[in-house]
Amino acid sequence: MPRTQISIKLDEDLLARVDQLAESVGTNRTAVIEQAVKNDLPEQEAFQRSLENPTIRALHKQITRPALLKAIAMLANERMTDEDLAEVVERAPRQRAAVERRVAERKGRKSKTEGE
Numbered sequence: 001m002p003r004t005q006i007s008i009k010l011d012e013d014l015l016a017r018v019d020q021l022a023e024s025v026g027t028n029r030t031a032v033i034e035q036a037v038k039n040d041l042p043e044q045e046a047f048q049r050s051l052e053n054p055t056i057r058a059l060h061k062q063i064t065r066p067a068l069l070k071a072i073a074m075l076a077n078e079r080m081t082d083e084d085l086a087e088v089v090e091r092a093p094r095q096r097a098a099v100e101r102r103v104a105e106r107k108g109r110k111s112k113t114e115g116e
Contacts, residue, residue: 051095061096
């Protein structure tokens with residue numbers, strides 16, 4: 001399969017971890033990043049598909065409220081830094097909006113097909 005060169009920006013600490021791993025396994029940045037994407041992509045895709053369910057999407061909206069996230073983290077005895085919290089709170093509406101657009105597009109395509 002042909003490969004396409006892209007440009008990405010990474011946090012310096014994350015890039016250092018990528019480089020450290022690449023060196024320790026005798027490979028390069030590209031291989032490490034590509035493997036990380038391959039490993040995580042199916043999970044991200046499955047999560048997005050799960051948000052297509054309106055009930056799960058509504059639950060996601062409630063769970064990603066800052067106060068509830070902190071309470072859940074505390075109950076699970078997990079640390080959630082302010083940065084972690086901000087990332088989840090910022091990302092959650094975009095995730096739901098992307099799913100809502102996909103669902104609307106799919107419904108639009110069905111309507112056009114049914115109308116023909």
